[in-house]
Amino acid sequence: EAARRLDWTTPPRRALERREPPTFAWYAGGRTNLSTNALDRHVHAGRGDATALIALDERGGRRSLTYGELLTEVERVAAGLRGLGIGKGDSLTIYMPTSAEAIIAMLATVRIGAIHCVVFAGFGAGALGDRIRASGSRLVLATDVTYRKGKAVDLLAIVDDALAAGRGGVEHVVVLRRETAARPSREGELSWDELLAAGDGRNGRVEDTSAEDPAFILATSGTTAKPKLAVHTHGGYGVHIASMGDWVFRLRAGETWWSTSDIGWVVGHSYIVYAPLMAGAATIAWEGALDHPDADNAWSIIEREGVTGVFSSPTAIRLLMRYGEDVPRRHDLNTVERIFSAGEVLNAPAWEWLQRTVFQDRVPVIDHMWQTETGGPIFGNPYGVGLLPIKPGSAGLALPGVEADVVDADGRPVGPGEKGIMRILRPFPGLITTLWGEPERYVADYWDRIPGGYYVGDAAHIDEDGYVWFAGRADEIIKIADHRIGTIEVETAFMRHPAVAEAAALAEEQLQGRLRIAPTLVATTSEVQTADMRRRMTQAWGLEPLDFYGTTEAAVVAAAPLLVLEPCSAQALLPDALAVSAWKTSTNASPSRRRTCSRQSSEGRSEKRRWVTCRIPSGAHSGQRASGRTAFTPST
Numbered sequence: 001e002a003a004r005r006l007d008w009t010t011p012p013r014r015a016l017e018r019r020e021p022p023t024f025a026w027y028a029g030g031r032t033n034l035s036t037n038a039l040d041r042h043v044h045a046g047r048g049d050a051t052a053l054i055a056l057d058e059r060g061g062r063r064s065l066t067y068g069e070l071l072t073e074v075e076r077v078a079a080g081l082r083g084l085g086i087g088k089g090d091s092l093t094i095y096m097p098t099s100a101e102a103i104i105a106m107l108a109t110v111r112i113g114a115i116h117c118v119v120f121a122g123f124g125a126g127a128l129g130d131r132i133r134a135s136g137s138r139l140v141l142a143t144d145v146t147y148r149k150g151k152a153v154d155l156l157a158i159v160d161d162a163l164a165a166g167r168g169g170v171e172h173v174v175v176l177r178r179e180t181a182a183r184p185s186r187e188g189e190l191s192w193d194e195l196l197a198a199g200d201g202r203n204g205r206v207e208d209t210s211a212e213d214p215a216f217i218l219a220t221s222g223t224t225a226k227p228k229l230a231v232h233t234h235g236g237y238g239v240h241i242a243s244m245g246d247w248v249f250r251l252r253a254g255e256t257w258w259s260t261s262d263i264g265w266v267v268g269h270s271y272i273v274y275a276p277l278m279a280g281a282a283t284i285a286w287e288g289a290l291d292h293p294d295a296d297n298a299w300s301i302i303e304r305e306g307v308t309g310v311f312s313s314p315t316a317i318r319l320l321m322r323y324g325e326d327v328p329r330r331h332d333l334n335t336v337e338r339i340f341s342a343g344e345v346l347n348a349p350a351w352e353w354l355q356r357t358v359f360q361d362r363v364p365v366i367d368h369m370w371q372t373e374t375g376g377p378i379f380g381n382p383y384g385v386g387l388l389p390i391k392p393g394s395a396g397l398a399l400p401g402v403e404a405d406v407v408d409a410d411g412r413p414v415g416p417g418e419k420g421i422m423r424i425l426r427p428f429p430g431l432i433t434t435l436w437g438e439p440e441r442y443v444a445d446y447w448d449r450i451p452g453g454y455y456v457g458d459a460a461h462i463d464e465d466g467y468v469w470f471a472g473r474a475d476e477i478i479k480i481a482d483h484r485i486g487t488i489e490v491e492t493a494f495m496r497h498p499a500v501a502e503a504a505a506l507a508e509e510q511l512q513g514r515l516r517i518a519p520t521l522v523a524t525t526s527e528v529q530t531a532d533m534r535r536r537m538t539q540a541w542g543l544e545p546l547d548f549y550g551t552t553e554a555a556v557v558a559a560a561p562l563l564v565l566e567p568c569s570a571q572a573l574l575p576d577a578l579a580v581s582a583w584k585t586s587t588n589a590s591p592s593r594r595r596t597c598s599r600q601s602s603e604g605r606s607e608k609r610r611w612v613t614c615r616i617p618s619g620a621h622s623g624q625r626a627s628g629r630t631a632f633t634p635s636t
Helices: 034-044 067-083 100-111 125-135 156-164 192-197 236-247 266-279 297-305 314-322 348-358 439-447 487-495 530-541
Strands: 016-018 024-026 051-057 062-066 091-095 115-118 139-143 145-148 151-154 172-176 189-191 214-219 229-233 256-259 282-287 309-312 338-341 365-367 404-407 420-424 454-462 468-473 478-480 483-485 500-511 514-523 554-558 562-565 594-600 606-612
Touching (some): 051 067, 062 067, 091 100, 091 125, 100 115, 100 266, 115 125, 125 229, 156 172, 256 297, 282 297, 439 454
Parallel strands (some): 115 214, 172 189, 256 282, 338 365
Antiparallel strands (some): 145 151, 478 483, 514 562
């Protein structure tokens, strides 16, 4: 039934087809294409004059395209790609900001049966080059610059450096030029106009692709070693994002939808580009920083464009939260019906600020969870079907088609409220079936990690009502006495402090057989004291006031003033495992950028580690004393 949301040239013979474990296929035998489901069917239904895409940037640029206009532009680029020899099964890399041309290129690529690999336009040459070569791209589509915080960022230089380290199979580089000051064109490099000219005599007709044909490949977020390229298909992926677009987000024709993400991430693929267009909505694509040119920017866009649905990240919400509630209250936000958040857990304090302080409980603020590998939501609140009670901090329930449980390391289910490893019990349409060029790694990383299902990689528990509570990565759970604590719970405990605007916690290396955890805080006042933090942490966990952190340093780093607590030895250990000697800052390191911290362990060994502080805004305060420790003097 869900498959009927797509137009098929050949209907599938079945939904799920099991193959050699753990491989599977969705909608085998069916033929469909993401591009025609996003564009053609609306034009054929007489909605060609409806707004499809609104591209905005922080310089005040605005470009609006109807479904008919967007289809025409996509067909022109599709013909140009064919003129350059790109066809079904070929891969290409798109290194462009979230702009109209980039989205047109994505739709044109899948239209001809080629496979796009979009790389976030904030990545450097190393990451870009790795993805170009790993994807086997024959073509690179790039922009000379992107605009961020009022500055033109040189992307073309990054492309040059990436290809200088190895071109792989790249035959051409197509550059969309925005700045006259960019370097001259080089051999093998084409302009955007030359790409379009290559389509003369060619057609932009849609390729009749199989449901199992790859539509795009995308590196999983968090990749730190060799890129792990997830492969999504026209059929299963299309059905999943369209279904969840209805069941979770209630996307609908004629509304104005804004996902504040970037096309370099899976959220941008699914809910800036494909799903909103499949639903017939007008989707907003924003290039730039949410708080530029001023703190009013995001709220101004919502008011000016009449946005009805918003999808943002907890990080973005906390960014807006730093500016206070007076900013959104300057704007008419009455068109907003619902707000969604994903990318990490939406901590309860951030949820409360948006839900109650800003929108005064007029609209629901809904957290949910998914991954690059799942294409769309897997846990959430089915707003489009019927809103269930919201539990702040929970990702919601397993969504239709998703069967999941929480297990221990041996694959045994744990009871309600008990932390363990999240497991998916059976495939669903959005789940990837392989990694690009690495089928063995796919099996090893996702199906062999725990018995009986797909390894999500996150620690969680499910409460007595079936709501899922994520605690962090499965390998970052800290055991203190009889408690199992995740990094997300540490962050949430800090966020409860009224002066803390942002918190991040990382599990570090083992010490005496136990993990320790190091939080970094960004606060809106210099009044935060370590003792208060310690008290809040112990209260949040229901523990006795043990000394969890060891020693902590604090420094004022911005004129809010923002306070960053960056402990060298934030330990989550039993008392008998704590060493009493203090960590000391090395005098031969640049303290505002990188530090080496050393101490004598209880066994007399010297332990060292290095860490990098946050980027310090201009106008930062000089070093001050905080919590009895000497703070450092920050620099830009």
